[in-house]
Amino acid sequence: MAIFVFLAFVVFVIGLSLYLGNKAKTSSGYYAAGGQIHWGVNGIAFAGDYLSAASFLGICGMIATVGYDGFLYSIGYLAGWIVALFVVAEPLKRLGKYTFTDAVDANYNSRGIKLAAAVSTLIVSLCYLIPQMVGAGVLVEPLLGIPHAWGVVMVGAIVITIVATAGMASTTYVQFLKGALLIVFSTVLVGAVVIRGLSTTPDQAGTVPFYEYAHVEAAKVDGQIQTAEAGVEILEQVEVKGGLIFVRINYQGKENWWYASETDGVVTLKESQSVVTRGTEKFINGAPASAENQLRQVGNLEQIRGDKNATTGSLSIFEYLAVLTDKETIVRTWKTATLTDGAGEKVTIYYPKDVTGDRIMRPGLKFKVEGTLLERLDFLSLMLALFLGTAALPHILIRYYTVPSPASARKSTIVAIAAIGFFYILTLFMGLGAMVNATINPADSNMAAPLLARSFGELLFAVISAIAFATVLGTVSGLIVAASGAVAHDLMDRYLQVKMDDRQKVMAGKISAFIIGGIAIVLGILFKGMNVTFLVGLAFAVAASANLPAIIMLLFWKRTTAKGIAASIVVGIVASLGLIAFSPDLYSLYGLNPLDAPIPLSNPGIISIPLSFITLVVVSLLTPKQKA
Amino acid sequence: MLHEPATSAAKDPAGPYKMRLGIWMFVFYSLFYASFVAINLLSPLTMAAIVFAGLNLATVYGFALIVVALIEALVYDAMCRKKEAEFARAEKQKSGKSVKSKKGKA
Numbered sequence: 001m002a003i004f005v006f007l008a009f010v011v012f013v014i015g016l017s018l019y020l021g022n023k024a025k026t027s028s029g030y031y032a033a034g035g036q037i038h039w040g041v042n043g044i045a046f047a048g049d050y051l052s053a054a055s056f057l058g059i060c061g062m063i064a065t066v067g068y069d070g071f072l073y074s075i076g077y078l079a080g081w082i083v084a085l086f087v088v089a090e091p092l093k094r095l096g097k098y099t100f101t102d103a104v105d106a107n108y109n110s111r112g113i114k115l116a117a118a119v120s121t122l123i124v125s126l127c128y129l130i131p132q133m134v135g136a137g138v139l140v141e142p143l144l145g146i147p148h149a150w151g152v153v154m155v156g157a158i159v160i161t162i163v164a165t166a167g168m169a170s171t172t173y174v175q176f177l178k179g180a181l182l183i184v185f186s187t188v189l190v191g192a193v194v195i196r197g198l199s200t201t202p203d204q205a206g207t208v209p210f211y212e213y214a215h216v217e218a219a220k221v222d223g224q225i226q227t228a229e230a231g232v233e234i235l236e237q238v239e240v241k242g243g244l245i246f247v248r249i250n251y252q253g254k255e256n257w258w259y260a261s262e263t264d265g266v267v268t269l270k271e272s273q274s275v276v277t278r279g280t281e282k283f284i285n286g287a288p289a290s291a292e293n294q295l296r297q298v299g300n301l302e303q304i305r306g307d308k309n310a311t312t313g314s315l316s317i318f319e320y321l322a323v324l325t326d327k328e329t330i331v332r333t334w335k336t337a338t339l340t341d342g343a344g345e346k347v348t349i350y351y352p353k354d355v356t357g358d359r360i361m362r363p364g365l366k367f368k369v370e371g372t373l374l375e376r377l378d379f380l381s382l383m384l385a386l387f388l389g390t391a392a393l394p395h396i397l398i399r400y401y402t403v404p405s406p407a408s409a410r411k412s413t414i415v416a417i418a419a420i421g422f423f424y425i426l427t428l429f430m431g432l433g434a435m436v437n438a439t440i441n442p443a444d445s446n447m448a449a450p451l452l453a454r455s456f457g458e459l460l461f462a463v464i465s466a467i468a469f470a471t472v473l474g475t476v477s478g479l480i481v482a483a484s485g486a487v488a489h490d491l492m493d494r495y496l497q498v499k500m501d502d503r504q505k506v507m508a509g510k511i512s513a514f515i516i517g518g519i520a521i522v523l524g525i526l527f528k529g530m531n532v533t534f535l536v537g538l539a540f541a542v543a544a545s546a547n548l549p550a551i552i553m554l555l556f557w558k559r560t561t562a563k564g565i566a567a568s569i570v571v572g573i574v575a576s577l578g579l580i581a582f583s584p585d586l587y588s589l590y591g592l593n594p595l596d597a598p599i600p601l602s603n604p605g606i607i608s609i610p611l612s613f614i615t616l617v618v619v620s621l622l623t624p625k626q627k628a
Numbered sequence: 629m630l631h632e633p634a635t636s637a638a639k640d641p642a643g644p645y646k647m648r649l650g651i652w653m654f655v656f657y658s659l660f661y662a663s664f665v666a667i668n669l670l671s672p673l674t675m676a677a678i679v680f681a682g683l684n685l686a687t688v689y690g691f692a693l694i695v696v697a698l699i700e701a702l703v704y705d706a707m708c709r710k711k712e713a714e715f716a717r718a719e720k721q722k723s724g725k726s727v728k729s730k731k732g733k734a
Contacts, residue, residue: 068686075664075690082657082697086650086704090643322682362675362686369672376669383665387658406640410708414701421694428687 005462006143009470013174014161039408041176043415046399048175050077050390050416051182051423052128052475053135053446054536056468059424060452061445062534063431064299065333067360069367070431073537074424076386080540081420083548084391085413091555093400093409099482100394101490104550110562111495116569118490120546121394123573125483126519127542128393129476131535133524136472138446143465149525155469156521159476160514172402174477178470183419185463186426189449192456193433194320197312200301202437204455210438211296213352214251216269218260225260225267232269238339246272246339246349256286259351272351273298273442276341295350297451299440302354303330317429321361324432329357331435333365334442350442360435374600382537385605389540392547395475395482476520484512527589537603538580545608546572549616557620564620572612579604641719642711649707653700660696664689 037045055077062070095106101117133152140151162174201210218227225237225247235255236248245260247269257274260267273285273295282289304310306328315323323329337349359365367382368375390396400409434440434448439455441447450468454461488508492498500508527535549572550565580586584594585602601607640646667674667685675686 068690071690075693078694078697079657079661082654082661082700085701086654086657090640090646094640318681318683321687325678325682325684325687358676358684361684362672363668364672369668380665380669383661387661407708407712410705414698414705417698417701421698424694425691428690 003144003462005459006466006469009466010158010473013177013470013473014158016173016177037172037402039403039412040415042172042399042403042408042412044179044419045172045175045402046179046396046412046416047183047419047423048177048179048471048474049395049399049478050420051179051471052536053132053139053468053472055423055427056182056186056449056471057135057138057446058131058534058536059427060431060434060449061440061447062366063428064434064440064448065445066366067331067333067355067432067435068362069365071428072363072367072383073386074427076383077390078417078421078424079387080390081413081417083388084396085410085417087555088391088397088551089400089409089413090406092397092551093403093406099485099490100397100547101486101494103397104547104554104565105494107554108562108565110566112566113562113569114490114495116566117547117550118486118495120569120573121486121490122483122516123577124392124394124539124543124546125479125486125516126523127539128395128536129479129483129516129520130523130527131539132472132476132479133520134527134535135446136469136476137524137528138444139450139465139469139472142447142450143469148528152521152524155472155476156517156524159473159480160517162473162477172399174470175474178467178474179419181467182471183423183426185460185467186423186430189453189456189460189464190317190426190429190433192460193429193437193452194317195314196437196456197315198301198304198320198323198436199311200304200307200309201311202300204437204439205457207455208297208438210300213271215271216249216251216258218267218269220260220262220267225269227269236342238341240337240339244337244351246337246351248341254286257347257349259349261353270352272349274347274349275443276345276347278343278345295442297438297440298332298334298350298352298442299435300332300438301329301436302332303328305329320429321432324357324436325361327356327358330354331357331360333360333435334440336442348443377606378601378603381541381601381603381606384609385537385541385544385603388544388548388605388609392543392551393540394486394543394547395478398482398485399478476517480513480516480520483516484509487512487516534585541580541603541605541608542573542576544605545576545612549609549612553613553616553620557617559620559625560616561620561623561625563623564616564618567619568612568616571615572608575608575611576604579608640712641715642708645711646708649704653704657697657700661693664693 059070059073062073092103095103100121101114104117105113133155136155137148137151140146140154141148203210216227216229216232218225225234225245227234231252233250234247235250237245239245246257247260248255248257257272258269259272261270276283284293284295287293304312304323305326312323333353333355334350335353337351339347341347363369367379369379403409403412430449430452434452437452437455439448439451441451450461450465453464488505492508493500493505546569549568553560554565579599582597582599583602584597587594587597675684677685679685679688
């Protein structure tokens with residue numbers, strides 16, 4: 001069923017794009033859909049472009065694992081549209097033709113701006129493409145039962161087909177369709193979640209028996225964990241960074257890794273899940289991996305308003321949140337740790353951590369707002385980049401050229417705000433629903449929303465997965481159109497001034513789309529396993545640093561010069577990418593100790609955005625203003 | 629060689645008004661957003677205070693940031709349209725008068 005719905009959707013999308021291919025014979029048709037898209041359609045297509053894998057898969061996954069901190073992304077992503085509407089929409093529509101570069105270069109005709117803006121568009125698009133491709137692989141893996149890498153290749157191939165056939169016209173209608181379906185079916189899913197209510201023993205409507213994790217009382221003597229419990233034998237003890245202790249125990253004849261939790265001097269061994277690869281064989285929870293022996297989905301309430309065995313029945317949307325916010329409600333969340341066992345094998349352990357509702361429903365589990373100054377700065381940096389990044393994303397900016405007038409640009413932005421804002425409210429319910437319905441894959445939080453849908457039946461899972469896949473297709477299409485525009489239109493046509501007729505320009509765009517799609521496939525495979533929202537947050541930081549200062553100052557500071565704009569774009573790119581490359585999160589990706597990272601911030605915006613603004617001002621003051 | 633827009637936009641006499649209005653509304657929303665970030669950084673426990681129907685400040689403020697964005701957007705659009713209509717009427721009257729005066733001279 002899931003595969004049928006999924007394939008039917010994909011075939012329909014490709015068919016639509018082939019049909020719309022007739023509209024893309026000219027470069028205006030290819031890059032800007034002829035500038036004749038209705039503002040209502042464009043507004044929902046904006047939502048389709050924007051509600052990417054990061055929003056649907058990443059945010060829901062992050063809320064499912066760290067609660068309210070994931071919702072901060074929803075708030076920041078939506079707030080960014082205010083900058084787009086009030087500051088950028090109409091002026092940009094008046095200035096540009098097909099691309100971001102056209103807009104910033106409109107008053108200058110500068111080769112420096114053309115080159116810098118085109119490179120910036122390419123880099124931001126690629127940064128944004130990575131999480132989309134990662135999301136694609138994550139989705140296809142459980143749906144079609146094919147490896148992550150093949151899922152990424154499949155998405156890449158379909159998207160290249162869509163973009164190469166019809167460019168912006170097909171991308172727009174795919175986005176419109178996907179944006180509308182995503183909002184409708186997410187509403188259905190949230191309705192189902194609150195009607196089901198909350199339970200301390202979620203069993204997915206009786207289809208998956210609730211698994212009760214065992215715990216054993218223990219003691220710590222001279223640093224060694226000991227237990228007097230009958231039938232329990234401690235075989236090995238390992239302490240990991242941060243002082244967490246894990247023990248490999250034989251419990252009722254089964255060997256597995258357990259977490260030794262210590263609270264007020266009382267030690268409790270908590271049953272966990274583990275994955276270890278010995279040679280070519282993978283072991284899950286101590287036994288060889290098989291179709292039957294996989295990681296169990298996790299996430300449940302240990303206590304509802306102080307009651308350890310409760311079921312609420314249907315709740316209103318406010319009651320649902322109120323119960324989860326209660327300090328007497330306890331949520332079982334799952335963390336990940338890695339260690340090397342006595343045999344020298346790398347073990348990944350997923351262990352339980354109980355958190356009270358009032359802690360889940362306010363910031364602090366992921367972003368340490370009560371932490372050190374640096375940790376607080378990191379939070380501030382993220383919120384700044386989210387706020388300023390939207391209006392600087394090339395694939396969002398080019399959508400302003402698909403409507404006929406500046407007023408249409410404004411109206412389509414308002415439709416986008418309504419649609420996106422509504423969807424982001426839904427993400428809180430979907431994420432929390434996944435958190436308490438035992439629908440989180442502990443090894444990959446990105447699948448929380450589709451797995452939540454599966455708990456309501458295969459049909460909803462199939463539809464939601466197909467939409468999620470279309471989400472990836474649509475966003476990747478938009479990004480590839482933006483990136484191919486940067487190569488074929490900005491670099492080849494405008495910067496290098498390669499002589500091409502209109503037909504050749506379209507062909508150059510299609511060839512560029514093919515190459516960029518290939519690069520995106522490779523990056524999607526390399527970045528497997530990272531949370532897609534986190535990666536998109538970084539793309540926002542790069543966009544806000546490289547592009548936004550140029551757009552804002554161009555519109556509001558008459559002294560802005562071409563060299564100032566070019567310099568600020570270059571500094572914004574280099575600073576943001578440099579800070580990311582040496583950040584703790586990337587050090588983890590390289591396999592290095594994140595504590596050794598020379599840049600202590602994970603989010604670069606707070607340094608790179610002001611730096612880019614300052615560069616623009618200083619260079620503009622030092623160089624003469626020359627209008628074209 | 630300058631690069632002209634994808635679709636030609638007529639001169640917009642309401643442009644300066646819309647830009648001023650946009651900046652003020654942007655400043656208002658920025659302050660609202662900045663206050664949210666500031667409370668989180670300076671007094672994170674305040675976010676746990678229950679303020680409405682069992683919901684804490686973090687949830688209510690988060691929803692408010694989304695809803696206020698939409699309300700501001702609708703108000704902005706209504707004001708822009710009103711101003712655009714005013715200018716359109718004035719333009720119509722002006723062109724009507726000039727046609728009449730031309731006829732009078734003839």
